[in-house]
Amino acid sequence: MSSVFDKKLLSTYAIKNQLGIALGLIGVAFLVFLGYLLPGVSSWFENKTLFYAVIFIVFFILVLGFLIICHIVEPMVKISQEARFIAEGDFNREIQLFREDEIGQLGAALNHMIHRMKANVEELKNFSQTTETINTEINRRVVTLSNLLEVSNLIAQNAQLKEIVEIGVGKCLSSGIMTFAGLILKDEKTSEYHVFYVSGQRSEELLAQGIRDLKVTLGSGVLGKAILKQKPMVIDSQTGMSPEIKEFRNQFAIPNAILVPISAKGNMYGLLIAGNDEKKFLCSNAEREFLQLIAKQIAIAYSNELLKKEFERSDTLDRLTGLFNTTYIDRHLPEEIKRAASFQKPCSLVLMAVDHFEDYHTAFGHMAAENVLTRLGFLLKETMSGLDQAARFGDHTFVLILPEKNKRHSIEIAEGLRGKIEELFSPEKDLHKRLTSSFAVTENPLDGASAPELIRKAQEILKTALQQGGNRVCHKA
Amino acid sequence: MVERGTINREELEMALNYQKEQGGLLGDILVELKFAREEDIAQALTCQYGFPYLPLSNYEIDPDVINAIPENVCRQFCLIPIDKIGKSLTMAMVDPLNVQAIEDVELVTGCSVQTFVSTPTDIKNSLNKYYKTKSCSP
Numbered sequence: 035m036s037s038v039f040d041k042k043l044l045s046t047y048a049i050k051n052q053l054g055i056a057l058g059l060i061g062v063a064f065l066v067f068l069g070y071l072l073p074g075v076s077s078w079f080e081n082k083t084l085f086y087a088v089i090f091i092v093f094f095i096l097v098l099g100f101l102i103i104c105h106i107v108e109p110m111v112k113i114s115q116e117a118r119f120i121a122e123g124d125f126n127r128e129i130q131l132f133r134e135d136e137i138g139q140l141g142a143a144l145n146h147m148i149h150r151m152k153a154n155v156e157e158l159k160n161f162s163q164t165t166e167t168i169n170t171e172i173n174r175r176v177v178t179l180s181n182l183l184e185v186s187n188l189i190a191q192n193a194q195l196k197e198i199v200e201i202g203v204g205k206c207l208s209s210g211i212m213t214f215a216g217l218i219l220k221d222e223k224t225s226e227y228h229v230f231y232v233s234g235q236r237s238e239e240l241l242a243q244g245i246r247d248l249k250v251t252l253g254s255g256v257l258g259k260a261i262l263k264q265k266p267m268v269i270d271s272q273t274g275m276s277p278e279i280k281e282f283r284n285q286f287a288i289p290n291a292i293l294v295p296i297s298a299k300g301n302m303y304g305l306l307i308a309g310n311d312e313k314k315f316l317c318s319n320a321e322r323e324f325l326q327l328i329a330k331q332i333a334i335a336y337s338n339e340l341l342k343k344e345f346e347r348s349d350t351l352d353r354l355t356g357l358f359n360t361t362y363i364d365r366h367l368p369e370e371i372k373r374a375a376s377f378q379k380p381c382s383l384v385l386m387a388v389d390h391f392e393d394y395h396t397a398f399g400h401m402a403a404e405n406v407l408t409r410l411g412f413l414l415k416e417t418m419s420g421l422d423q424a425a426r427f428g429d430h431t432f433v434l435i436l437p438e439k440n441k442r443h444s445i446e447i448a449e450g451l452r453g454k455i456e457e458l459f460s461p462e463k464d465l466h467k468r469l470t471s472s473f474a475v476t477e478n479p480l481d482g483a484s485a486p487e488l489i490r491k492a493q494e495i496l497k498t499a500l501q502q503g504g505n506r507v508c509h510k511a
Numbered sequence: 512m513v514e515r516g517t518i519n520r521e522e523l524e525m526a527l528n529y530q531k532e533q534g535g536l537l538g539d540i541l542v543e544l545k546f547a548r549e550e551d552i553a554q555a556l557t558c559q560y561g562f563p564y565l566p567l568s569n570y571e572i573d574p575d576v577i578n579a580i581p582e583n584v585c586r587q588f589c590l591i592p593i594d595k596i597g598k599s600l601t602m603a604m605v606d607p608l609n610v611q612a613i614e615d616v617e618l619v620t621g622c623s624v625q626t627f628v629s630t631p632t633d634i635k636n637s638l639n640k641y642y643k644t645k646s647c648s649p
Contacts, residue, residue, distance in 0.1 A: 225533070252529055253544040262525040262532075262544075302532050376534040378589050380611050440611035441618060479587040480615055 050107050057099045061092075109137045113144060125152035174209075178324050181205040185331045189338065198335040199231050202328050206308040207234050211321055213311065214288050216240075217332065218250055218257060219296070219304040222340060227252070227261065227304060235311070236287050248285065250305075256282040260293040261305050266326060267293040268317045269309075290315040294325045298333040306332065354404060355411025358425035363433055366423070367485040370437050371478050382444035383485075384434040385474040385492035386451070389504030391430035397466055403430075406459075406469060413458060417451060431496075433489075441477040441509060448473035448507040456505065470505035472496060481510055512547065512555050522546040536606065539631060549630035556628045562607045565627035567591070567637045574641070576600075579620045582642045588612035591629075591637050598622045603629035603637075 109131050116129045125148055131141035185205065188198045199217055206215035214237065219230040227250035232240055250257045256278050260267045269279060270290045283289055291309030295302065306329040350362035358366070367383065374381035388394075388406065395403040407430065414424040414432060427433040436444050452471055459469040474495035482488045491510065499508040512518050518526075518541060526540045533540075538552035557564045576595045580602075585591055590604035590612060600622035604612065607626040616624050 262528050264528055373534055375587050440615050442614050479583045483583050
């Protein structure tokens with residue numbers, strides 16, 4: 035209380051004194067003027083009673099003057115004090131003066147100024163926060179972009195899939211939010227899904243526990259369902275505890291995870307897992323988007339790897355005709371038969387031979403014979419549609435694989451081809467150059483359950499067709 | 512089946528993704544993923560296309576009729592002959608829309624074919640019972 039009083043005194047020292055002196059001088063001037071106007075005034079002092087009365091009136095006037103000074107100074111002291119608080123940054127102050135004179139107006143103006151300043155400061159604060167958020171977001175995006183660029187560079191440099199995966203999965207941990215990351219990839223030979231790589235917290239422990247042996251079945255469990263759903267799946271503090279979620283959390287020893295499928299052009303390749311063990315973790319959109327980008331990069335790397343391998347074994351074309359060769363048939367026919375069985379559909383195999391081709395070769399030479407084969411290759415390629423494929427099977431024999439076509443349909447195709455081949459060579463003037471062809475039509479399952487069985491059956495039928503004079507389509511009734 | 516509420520859209524999409532990845536018939540996949548029962552699939556075919564449904568569990572088939580179609584053909588197309596009168600053969604199959612299979616049976620038997628819908632399990636059990644083999648996978 036005393037300090038406030040001191041402050042008041044100090045703050046008002048000059049103005050209070052100056053007002054006191056001014057009032058005193060006015061009083062003295064008034065007395066001098068009174069003495070001048072009333073020369074008999076000195077006689078008042080002879081009368082004691084009158085003298086005391088004058089003294090009392092003077093004292094009363096002085097007290098009254100002092101009170102008026104206080105009435106003027108007090109609000110100014112208050113304003114001065116509040117101004118000091120405001121100057122120190124406290125905008126919650128308010129000057130409460132219930133007066134309508136100039137001092138009251140000054141107080142109201144100051145209050146208005148305080149409100150304006152407060153609003154401005156709030157606005158500045160908000161702006162600062164927005165700027166900070168934007169800066170944080172820009173930084174996050176820059177880091178994300180930099181991470182993605184690093185992975186992209188590796189892909190562009192044709193790096194090994196393992197290296198790209200290690201870097202890519204490692205980037206999932208770069209934000210510091212995720213403490214564990216792992217990748218499940220499809221084995222291209224067996225089409226089974228296995229844990230390919232793990233990184234971060236407890237990864238060593240998980241590897242020691244045999245996490246790589248974990249078998250992921252499509253459509254079963256959290257992992258199998260996440261792959262099939264083809265959408266990111268979030269397991270965080272808001273996710274319920276179903277038996278499947280519990281099993282997942284136990285398997286990977288993480289309570290929270292984001293599971294992002296690895297896929298490209300609708301083909302499923304695996305699943306990216308990133309997680310942590312924060313108690314109240316809620317997955318943000320930014321984190322999910324980042325993981326989706328990393329998953330996309332890994333999918334590109336995996337597709338490239340498949341293409342590379344496909345290219346390495348792509349020596350499946352016959353150089354003369356441009357059709358597939360026997361290597362392709364050996365690999366592809368069993369796959370088609372398996373596929374047919376899986377879809378409860380038939381798959382036909384048609385064997386075709388040029389009638390009396392050896393005679394033609396002997397009569398017209400190697401070049402002419404090769405020319406015939408090239409023309410046939412072109413015709414077959416033109417005729418095949420959809421899933422159908424043609425291959426050169428021997429010197430002058432060809433194979434047609436006709437998936438999802440039964441014997442009736444395949445006989446129609448073979449008849450059509452036989453007619454076209456006859457037509458192709460019919461303009462030849464030399465009768466020996468008017469080549470024809472024979473066809474043997476077989477079908478899985480009617481004529482055999484396996485590729486060798488179908489080929490053997492087709493060869494037998496073709497032999498009979500040639501023995502019967504050729505230019506015909508034969509099949510086993 | 513989505514319209515009937517047997518499965519939802521997400522389950523259908525998952526099943527289609529599975530089919531793209533692993534192959535197989537959509538009906539079998541829906542059953543494998545436990546989104547629907549075999550009976551639901553059969554009933555859907557019955558409702559949508561009007562094929563009559565035939566539960567095979569208590570149905571006795573004449574051995575002569577069984578011999579009309581080779582076993583591997585029955586297993587691959589998941590069908591079984593159940594009756595034959597003159598040149599008319601009746602058979603139960605999982606997918607009565609499989610025209611190629613019906614044509615093949617007509618080619619093999621020389622008969623015209625009438626089809627019933629049945630569940631894969633019923634057909635496989637009957638095939639095992641009448642062909643007396645252990646393996647059932649097509």
